[in-house]
Amino acid sequence: xxxxxxxxxxxxxxxxxxxxxxxxxxxxxxxxxxxxxxxxxxxxxxxxxxxxxxxxxxxxxxxxxxxxxxxx
Numbered sequence: 693x694x695x696x697x698x699x700x701x702x703x704x705x706x707x708x709x710x711x712x713x714x715x716x717x718x719x720x721x722x723x724x725x726x727x728x729x730x731x732x733x734x735x736x737x738x739x740x741x742x743x744x745x746x747x748x749x750x751x752x753x754x755x756x757x758x759x760x761x762x763x764x
Contacts, residue, residue: 697744698758708747711735711763719764720747722755 711718712735721730733749738757740746745757 697756700745700757700760705745705757707763708735708757708760709738712738712747720749720755720760721762721764723759723761728761 715734717732717734719730719732721728723729731749731751731753733751733753735747736750737748738745739748739754746754747757747760748754
């Protein structure tokens with residue numbers, strides 16, 4: 693169903709956390725199945741489930757961290 697999780701770098705995780713703490717709206721480009729999608733929103737939380745890490749956005753969207761291509 694989904695590809696196995698590939699842990700992200702600590703540096704990238706720190707950047708995501710910093711954006712969340714600053715409550716800074718960001719454009720996130722990410723992969724969903726074979727599609728490249730983008731959304732613009734606030735990161736409000738992070739969660740880990742089955743050793744996979746996710747960002748939770750204020751609109752309720754949950755994105756697996758290793759599927760994030762770029763943060764603008």
